[in-house]
Amino acid sequence: MMGQKKEITNREIADRLSTMARLLEIAGEDRHKVQAYERAARRIEHLSFPAAGCSEEELTRIPGIGVRIAGQIREIAVTGTFAELETLRTAIPGSLIELLGVAGVGPRTLHLLWKRLGIETIDDLERAAKARRLRTLPGFGAKKEETIAKGARQFRRRPDTMTRPQVEAVLANLRAFLPEGEYTVTGSYRRGAATIDEIEVVTIADKAAVAESLATIDGAHLNLRFTDPARYGTALLCSTGSANFLEKLADVARKKGYRLTPDGLSSISDGRVHTFASEEEVFSFLGMAPIPPELREDRGEIELAQRLTLPDLVDIHDVRGDLHAHTVASDGRQSLEEVAEAGDTRGYEYIVITDHSSRVRPETLLKQRDAIDKINQRHTCQLLLGSEVDIRSDGTLGYPNRILADLDLVIASIHSGFGQNQDIVTRRVLSAMENEHVDIIGHPTGRLLGKRPAYAVDLFRVIDHAAETGTALEINASPHRLDLEDIYIWHAKKKGVKLAVGTDAHRTGEFENMRYGIALARRGWCAPNDILNTLPLSSLQEWLS
DNA sequence: GCCGTTTTCGGCCCGACTGTTTTCAGTCG
Numbered sequence: 001m002m003g004q005k006k007e008i009t010n011r012e013i014a015d016r017l018s019t020m021a022r023l024l025e026i027a028g029e030d031r032h033k034v035q036a037y038e039r040a041a042r043r044i045e046h047l048s049f050p051a052a053g054c055s056e057e058e059l060t061r062i063p064g065i066g067v068r069i070a071g072q073i074r075e076i077a078v079t080g081t082f083a084e085l086e087t088l089r090t091a092i093p094g095s096l097i098e099l100l101g102v103a104g105v106g107p108r109t110l111h112l113l114w115k116r117l118g119i120e121t122i123d124d125l126e127r128a129a130k131a132r133r134l135r136t137l138p139g140f141g142a143k144k145e146e147t148i149a150k151g152a153r154q155f156r157r158r159p160d161t162m163t164r165p166q167v168e169a170v171l172a173n174l175r176a177f178l179p180e181g182e183y184t185v186t187g188s189y190r191r192g193a194a195t196i197d198e199i200e201v202v203t204i205a206d207k208a209a210v211a212e213s214l215a216t217i218d219g220a221h222l223n224l225r226f227t228d229p230a231r232y233g234t235a236l237l238c239s240t241g242s243a244n245f246l247e248k249l250a251d252v253a254r255k256k257g258y259r260l261t262p263d264g265l266s267s268i269s270d271g272r273v274h275t276f277a278s279e280e281e282v283f284s285f286l287g288m289a290p291i292p293p294e295l296r297e298d299r300g301e302i303e304l305a306q307r308l309t310l311p312d313l314v315d316i317h318d319v320r321g322d323l324h325a326h327t328v329a330s331d332g333r334q335s336l337e338e339v340a341e342a343g344d345t346r347g348y349e350y351i352v353i354t355d356h357s358s359r360v361r362p363e364t365l366l367k368q369r370d371a372i373d374k375i376n377q378r379h380t381c382q383l384l385l386g387s388e389v390d391i392r393s394d395g396t397l398g399y400p401n402r403i404l405a406d407l408d409l410v411i412a413s414i415h416s417g418f419g420q421n422q423d424i425v426t427r428r429v430l431s432a433m434e435n436e437h438v439d440i441i442g443h444p445t446g447r448l449l450g451k452r453p454a455y456a457v458d459l460f461r462v463i464d465h466a467a468e469t470g471t472a473l474e475i476n477a478s479p480h481r482l483d484l485e486d487i488y489i490w491h492a493k494k495k496g497v498k499l500a501v502g503t504d505a506h507r508t509g510e511f512e513n514m515r516y517g518i519a520l521a522r523r524g525w526c527a528p529n530d531i532l533n534t535l536p537l538s539s540l541q542e543w544l545s
Numbered sequence: 546g547c548c549g550t551t552t553t554c555g556g557c558c559c560g561a562c563t564g565t566t567t568t569c570a571g572t573c574g
Binding site for chain 2: 030032033034035036037039040063064065066067068069103104105106107108109139140141143144147330331356357358359390392393398415416417418
């Protein structure tokens with residue numbers, strides 16, 4: 001089948017343009033030229049019509065798109081890329097671009113490292129740091145060299161795991177040949193984990209039929225398990241794990257005279273195999289309540305399932321709003337109006353606008369308030385005016401109290417001084433919680449999965465203090481953060497600390513990430529009433545006041 | 546590279562922070 005060639009999306013065009021911006025930056029080009037590409041990428045991504053269908057003349061009418069970039073967009077629409085981009089790609093080694101992931105190394109530094117020291121790989125970088133050659137560069141000293149050396153060590157040690165979006169990119173390829181309904185993604189992905197080592201999939205598809213297509217997938221850590229509908233239940237169970245959970249479950253089965261295998265429960269006495277089409281049937285056969293995948297970590301869930309007293313877990317449908325969103329007023333790419341529309345689409349009662357304090361002047365807050373008042377009249381989903389206020393290096397907040405007092409909700413977050421020692425960084429957070437206007441501590445550990453470790457904050461002290469001050473802790477639902485980790489959620493819940501699930505959405509598509517945050521909350525055994533944003537608007541406002 | 550126009554080139558977002566500085570450059574959000 002010839003199948004119509006799919007028109008290239010605005011997102012894909014924007015992606016090419018921002019790649020161009022990155023490469024230009026490393027190449028040492030004028031930063032305004034770099035920004036021009038970034039701006040153009042943003043514009044394209046935001047269009048309400050497909051740019052691929054536009055003529056060059058139509059494209060130049062879009063602000064931020066001139067003759068040159070318009071021509072390049074036309075080229076992308078036809079060939080998928082453009083000449084200048086490909087030329088740059090051949091000039092700049094791929095291993096060099098990866099080094100942007102080293103903490104403390106930005107594009108300008110990378111340019112210097114490359115041009116002046118000939119550094120192209122992480123090995124080169126570590127060698128140069130060890131030989132004290134970095135400090136010979138203009139604007140460099142011993143401290144900067146040490147910062148980068150540390151960043152390089154972390155970069156090398158970065159875990160070989162995938163974030164959920166990385167997994168989903170692989171799964172998108174899988175969909176091309178595994179029909180909907182014929183497979184389930186299992187493993188730690190199904191258990192809602194923040195990072196995934198191995199993509200596990202159980203399928204009833206015909207092995208011979210898909211083998212060839214399978215080879216075409218960049219199958220990093222992809223593990224397909226073939227089964228048939230009659231055995232689907234045990235296949236799912238065994239493939240979902242976790243290992244500890246399965247060990248304990250196998251004990252339960254053994255006590256009843258069975259061995260647990262992906263093919264079924266086989267009788268120890270006569271070898272007969274009972275097969276199960278669903279997990280529920282397996283649990284039921286073993287005299288247990290069905291255990292949600294997120295709980296399967298052997299943290300006491302099996303015992304509770306045997307007593308039929310599993311906790312009531314929060315569900316995505318319990319969520320009534322989002323507590324963390326950015327707009328164009330700071331570093332977001334969405335307008336207030338777009339946020340309200342997204343909220344309506346999701347059936348939310350409210351979304352809290354929480355732009356960065358460092359990027360929003362008090363006058364702008366007043367303007368946001370006026371705009372929100374107008375927008376709220378046209379939408380079911382009500383916007384609230386909040387802020388993500390910096391907890392600065394010295395522990396003070398980014399706004400004075402008189403500004404904070406006028407906001408509907410205040411998230412306080414750390415965005416600097418990541419290297420401070422445990423006591424200092426912890427005291428910063430504790431002092432923020434002391435402020436009566438602070439409602440939530442945002443992304444409490446500051447980790448960026450695969451990029452930056454958590455700062456040295458002592459979460460047990462934070463949780464204890466949150467219980468005293470009545471401050472909520474955020475479960476940041478961004479798949480690049482997923483901060484807090486489940487055991488801390490569990491601990492906070494036990495102490496009676498409220499958890500606030502926020503997507504930290506910078507563009508409308510990211511409100512979808514709520515599901516990741518809720519999965520994490522479930523891993524932390526949270527019930528609906530542990531989660532702040534399951535409250536109806538009026539109750540939320542009551543809690544805030 | 547784009548824009549606006551004072552049609553031929555200068556300005557383009559920014560605040561906190563850090564390290565290198567003695568007045569600034571680069572990173573990060």
